[in-house]
Amino acid sequence: MPSTASTSSSNGTRPAGETSEARIAKALAHPLRARILQRLGERVASPGDLAVELGAPLGVVSYHVRMLRDYDCVELVRTEPRRGALQHFYKATARPTLDEGQWRTLPSGLRGELAGETIQELVTDLAAAADEGALEDPEVVLARTPLELDEKAFKKLNKLLAKTQEQVHAIAAESAARGTDGVFATELGLLHFKRAGNDS
Template sequence: MKPYSDITDPRLIKALAHPLRIRILAILEDRELASPNELSELLGVSLGVMSYHVRRLHALGFLELVKRTPRRGAIEHHYRAKARPKVSDEGWAETPAIVKRAMVGASLEQVSGYVNAAAAKGGFDNADAHLSRSVIQLDEQGWKELAGEMAKTLATIEKIEAESAERLRRTGDDDAAERSAGIVLMMFQAEGVAEEGSANGGEGQHLGRRSSRRPRPLHAAGVELD
């Protein structure tokens, strides 16, 4: 997996608030190279639209042009992601609310499809797979402490991933020993959010490995993107 790169500039964060750009970067996290033509076929988007968004991601520094390949009288450009973008706390704090909601909506749309596809293929069948959702009440100090624990958890995940990569490298990168783990971390304010179908009115729920609940994706309407 590619390393994370912190994003602090709100203008770059705004550029990521488009669902298609989120999907492009998600694909290029796992693939070494891809061209706009390949991405358009994979995502079912016209080549013109795909080429525009790939060019914007390249111009903003998220993608690197690696090679040009002659193809049927034209030149096919192949790109790779420089790093996995991660928005810093400082950059998020300076981002306008409407852009935040558009970016969250784009990310949730991508995450929802990814998780559902994994679940359909048995991704939660392992005995040690995890799925839980909790609604808890916190004061300001508790919120900050929990936010800190979430950051520590993400750092631990990155450390475990790096250590696993080193062990795989030493053993010859045996594909049979490599396992792909999907992880989604979320913490958000839930005031005024109805607990649809919930009999306990907001107590924590840990439904074994199964839960039918998922967030409704937001949309990027009203946000102008370069």
């Protein structure tokens, strides 16, 4: 039978008073760690599961999962015996999100990779929902709004979307506090970007 556990390993070398945002920034500083944290934010998984899904060596994935645990970004939720070994299953304890300033500190290549993966996952989930007819629900919200903005307006809109994201998580927390009866999975995607051709 699977055993359950809940641990949060702290790294004794981490600076005292380090914020959760700083830990997430460090977690996202490596592309593979960022991908692992993103997956563990969606579901519980073992390093073995993640290695297969991400096409990375098990030893490397296990190392980065331990790093995420030391950053208090993931926690062990259960162990299961499998093929003569004990498999460890983790989930994310921190949302892999950064504010504008922290996002800017990431290498440009990593920002592009994270953006590409997020968009691809959104497209995949949209396709699955469409196949099930979920997009025919009259309560679905769908909008596309091309804009022409100056830099000040662009940043102002970004701040508004950041506040909206905070409110989204607050609403989700309220729902969780009411219990699991009648709960169903939904997904919200927020995109605001400078369109191609602005330099031409």
